[in-house]
Amino acid sequence: MSNENDRQSVLSDLGTRLAGGVHADAGIGRASEPASDFAILPWANVVKIGGQSIMDRGRSAVGPVVDEIVANLNRHKMILGTGAGTRARHVYSLAIDLGLPVGVLTVLGTAVAWQNAQMLQYLLAKHGIAFLEPQEFGSLAHYLMERGAVICQGMPPYKLWEANPDSGRIPPQRTDTGCFLIAEVFGARKMIYVKDEDGLYTADPKKDPGARHIARISVQDLLARDLNDLVVERAVLELMLNAHHIREIQFVNGLKPGQLTAALDGEPVGTVIFNADLARGAQA
Amino acid sequence: MNDIRAEALHVVSTLMRESLVDRKVIARTEAPVRAILPDLNVIQIGGLSIMDRGQSALMPVLDEIVANQHEHTQIIGVGPGVRARHILSVGMDLGLPTGALATLAAKSSAQNAYMVSCLLASHGFVYLEAPFIVQLLPAMLAAARGAVFNGIPPYDLWEHPPAFGKIPPHGSDAGTYLVGEVFGARSIILLKDVDGLYSGDPKTEPNAKFISEIHASELIRMDLPTLPIEKSLVSLLTRAKSAKSVRIVNGLVPGNLTRALAGEPVGTVIHL
Numbered sequence: 001m002s003n004e005n006d007r008q009s010v011l012s013d014l015g016t017r018l019a020g021g022v023h024a025d026a027g028i029g030r031a032s033e034p035a036s037d038f039a040i041l042p043w044a045n046v047v048k049i050g051g052q053s054i055m056d057r058g059r060s061a062v063g064p065v066v067d068e069i070v071a072n073l074n075r076h077k078m079i080l081g082t083g084a085g086t087r088a089r090h091v092y093s094l095a096i097d098l099g100l101p102v103g104v105l106t107v108l109g110t111a112v113a114w115q116n117a118q119m120l121q122y123l124l125a126k127h128g129i130a131f132l133e134p135q136e137f138g139s140l141a142h143y144l145m146e147r148g149a150v151i152c153q154g155m156p157p158y159k160l161w162e163a164n165p166d167s168g169r170i171p172p173q174r175t176d177t178g179c180f181l182i183a184e185v186f187g188a189r190k191m192i193y194v195k196d197e198d199g200l201y202t203a204d205p206k207k208d209p210g211a212r213h214i215a216r217i218s219v220q221d222l223l224a225r226d227l228n229d230l231v232v233e234r235a236v237l238e239l240m241l242n243a244h245h246i247r248e249i250q251f252v253n254g255l256k257p258g259q260l261t262a263a264l265d266g267e268p269v270g271t272v273i274f275n276a277d278l279a280r281g282a283q284a
Numbered sequence: 285m286n287d288i289r290a291e292a293l294h295v296v297s298t299l300m301r302e303s304l305v306d307r308k309v310i311a312r313t314e315a316p317v318r319a320i321l322p323d324l325n326v327i328q329i330g331g332l333s334i335m336d337r338g339q340s341a342l343m344p345v346l347d348e349i350v351a352n353q354h355e356h357t358q359i360i361g362v363g364p365g366v367r368a369r370h371i372l373s374v375g376m377d378l379g380l381p382t383g384a385l386a387t388l389a390a391k392s393s394a395q396n397a398y399m400v401s402c403l404l405a406s407h408g409f410v411y412l413e414a415p416f417i418v419q420l421l422p423a424m425l426a427a428a429r430g431a432v433f434n435g436i437p438p439y440d441l442w443e444h445p446p447a448f449g450k451i452p453p454h455g456s457d458a459g460t461y462l463v464g465e466v467f468g469a470r471s472i473i474l475l476k477d478v479d480g481l482y483s484g485d486p487k488t489e490p491n492a493k494f495i496s497e498i499h500a501s502e503l504i505r506m507d508l509p510t511l512p513i514e515k516s517l518v519s520l521l522t523r524a525k526s527a528k529s530v531r532i533v534n535g536l537v538p539g540n541l542t543r544a545l546a547g548e549p550v551g552t553v554i555h556l
Contacts, residue, residue, distance in 0.1 A: 038379030052301075057292045086292075089299035092313075099318030101526060103466030107418060137441060156442035159418050160466045161459060164523040168313035170304055181442040185383030204303065229306040242445040244381060 037244045039187025044077045044144060045264055046183035046191050048154055048175060051085025053196035054254045055116045065194060065254045066123045068261055073127060073148035076264045079140070079188070080129075081154035081179040082116040084109050088174075096169045103160035106171040113153040113175050121151045140186075154178045176233040180240075180249065187245040192263045193232065194254035199271025200231045215268065218276035231271065240275050248274035317525045319468025321422065325358045325545060326464035326472045326527075328435055328456060331365030333477035333512075334535050335396045341536055345475060346400070348541045350407050353429055356545050359421070360409070361435035361460035362400050364393035376450055386443035386452035390436040393456055401432040414438035417463065435460045457514040461521070461530060468526035473544045475535030478512045480552025485510055499555050521556055528556040 047069075054061050069078065088109045095105050121131040128147045132140060134157040143150040154175030165172040176193065183191040200222075201211035219240045222230075230237070231251055240246065252259040252270035262269040294300050302309045327349070334341050349358055368389040375385045394413075401411035408429030412421060417433055424431050435456025446453045457474060464472035481503070484492035500521035503511075511518075513532060521530060533540040533551030543550040 036379040037381065040381070040384070052292070056294065086294045086297075086300060089302065089304070090295040090297035092304075093298040096313055096315055099316055101317045101320070101466050101468070103462065104320075134440065134442075157438055157440060158442070159414065159438065161414075161437035161439065161462045163462065163520055164465070164525055165310065166523060167307070168310035169315060169317075169525075170310055170313050174304070178442060181383065181444070184445060185381045185441045185443075187381065204306075228308065229303050231305075233305055239444060242447050244445055244450075 037187070039245060041077075041141060041144070041186040042189060044079055044183075044186055044188045046079045046081065046179050046186075046188050047260065047264075048081045048083060048179040048191075048193045049116075049120060050193070050195040050254065051083030051088065051113065051116055051175065053083070053085075054194060055082060055119065056085040057196075061196070061255055062120070062123065064257050065260065066120070068257060069124065069149065070127055072261060072264055076148075077144045078149040078264075079144070079182060079186075080120065080149055080151045081175060081182065082113050082120055082151070083154055083175040084112040085116065087115070088112040092170055102164050102169060102171050103158075103162050105169065106155070106162035107159050109171055109174060110153065110155040110157075110159065113155045113178075117151050117153040124149070124151065152182070156181055172233070173235045174233055177235040177239065180236045180246065183249075184239070184243050184246045190264065191246055191249040192260065193249065193251045194260055195231070195251060196253065196255050197231065197251075198253045198256075199251040200273070204229050214271055216272045216274065219273050220276050222273060232273070237273070240273070241277070243275070248272050317468065319526055321357075321425070321467040322470060323357050324425075324464070324467050324469040325356050326361060326460055326467075326469045327358055327541070328361045328363065328460040328472075328474045329396075329400060330474065330476045330535065331363030331368065331393060331396055331435075331456060333363075334475055335362065335399075336365040337477075341477075342400075342403075344538050345535050345541065346403055348538065349404065349430070352542055352545050353407060357425060357430070358545075359425070359431045359433060359463070360397075360400060360404075361433050361456060361463060362393055362397040363435045363456035364389055364396060367395070368392040372451060380450075382445045382450045382452055383439075383441035383443045385450060386436070386454070387440040389452060389455075390434060390438070390440065393436045394434045397432050397434045404430065404432065421467075433463065437462055453514065453516045455514050455516075457517040458520060461517050461527065464530075465520070465524060465527040471545065471547075472527055472530045473541065474513065474530060474532045475541060476512050476532055477534065477536050478532075479534045479537075480532045481508075481512065481554075483508070495552055496549065497553050497555070503554060518554065521554055524556045530554050 091108045092105055129149050130143050131151045156178035162171050200214040203211035205211040219237050250263050250272050252263045259269045371388045372385055398411055409432055410424055410428045411432050437454050437459035443452045481495040482492040486492045500518045503518050531544050531551055531553045533544050540550050
């Protein structure tokens with residue numbers, strides 16, 4: 001049915017090389033490298049609202065963050081993703097005890113991020129802000145243009161297809177990763193994580209009073225330090241190394257009014273993790 | 285049950301207030317996994333290797349699936365083939381990112397999976413989109429006689445940018461494997477147009493040796509220039525909890541699938 005002549009007629013030059021080989025061929029991967037990178041939504045900002053750090057605190061923390069989002073609706077376009085938090089921790093520990101696999105834990109964790117996204121949407125509904133499921137992302141640009149923001153749950157839609165971690169049973173790609181990949185695929189202007197710390201420290205400031213703040217660090221440096229704990233999922237740091245669009249990610253303290261706005265305005269608040277490898281950046 | 289503090293409301297659990305990024309916390313969560321569907325056999329029909337060849341290659345494979353229907357519970361993941369290569373090349377030329385390319389390519393394997401489901405419909409096979417795999421697979425297997433699904437995982441816009449280039453790293457090999465892994469399947473069998481793995485390309489290197497059995501970590505160390513499977517699958521196998529091997533067999537050779545289902549040593553098996 002499909003002979004070489006048929007293939008040649010439908011395929012471009014690169015297409016012919018792809019059709020002749022397999023995805024696993026490293027040479028073909030490199031051959032696709034010089035292609036240009038088109039940024040789909042270069043003016044969009046992805047803002048992740050933390051689960052345990054913001055949402056679980058209720059009105060005292062969520063209220064001021066919502067006010068700040070509303071104040072920025074006419075200034076910046078925002079894709080708002082939510083984290084999961086303490087209910088995810090509970091359902092993960094229960095599911096691990098029941099012997100359920102990582103893919104099932106991902107389905108369960110997604111439901112928690114979804115709950116938080118719904119709550120945030122109720123609080124922003126009167127400003128015309130919609131909630132979008134992953135399969136509705138085709139409408140995302142429209143909502144951003146018309147209303148200035150949209151809400152989505154932060155988990156990537158991997159569900160049962162989530163890969164196992166190197167160690168343990170907790171899904172390795174959660175809401176930090178899902179939001180990062182949204183920013184990367186749309187070629188977004190900024191990826192901002194709103195948590196309950198001023199950013200990255202040399203140790204967990206909740207547990208170690210001697211921990212020092214880090215204002216700016218390269219992802220290469222951070223990975224080389226091989227820290228036991230991090231401000232962000234490890235998967236995000238690994239994906240940053242391969243990203244074509246997102247050169248840096250920023251972490252701000254959502255408990256301090258004004259930090260989100262400052263980050264949206266391009267100010268160096270909190271912690272910035274940047275990619276020191278300029279090769280990828282030259283393409284963007 | 286609830287621990288109410290001045291600022292945050294926590295649900296009591298072993299992971300309460302813990303950083304889920306902390307390696308020590310993560311290591312504590314290591315525990316055995318229960319198989320959800322231990323009798324399941326997950327079979328992949330290759331896109332370029334089987335589907336694109338049309339009925340001469342595909343119908344004997346489907347006949348063999350039907351012949352094994354009473355003996356084995358089978359679900360079929362299908363690969364995209366040449367149409368995915370075409371849209372990847374057009375999409376890359378337009379500068380689209382990997383996540384957009386993955387979303388586009390997944391439609392080509394959905395077409396192939398739908399065709400396979402039509403050809404197996406009279407034997408009770410149903411086509412299940414990803415949300416229905418999540419919600420309905422066990423019920424469908426109890427009521428129907430098998431299922432067909434899109435081999436490409438539903439990563440869509442969230443697909444990872446690869447280390448080189450833009451080609452989505454998780455194709456129908458990885459997606460088929462992950463379905464087997466999460467359900468704790470009895471076997472995962474990939475039907476391709478080669479007998480399995482060789483130490484080199486048998487088409488160009490006459491001295492290339494056939495590999496009947498290998499560990500995933502060893503295969504990564506060998507760093508072969510070409511593989512008949514996705515590299516991401518080999519990497520996933522190194523972290524397997526339930527589905528600890530994958531068998532690659534030549535789907536163009538009648539009887540291979542039946543032998544693989546019976547647990548006979550045909551083709552190449554890659555172990556954890």
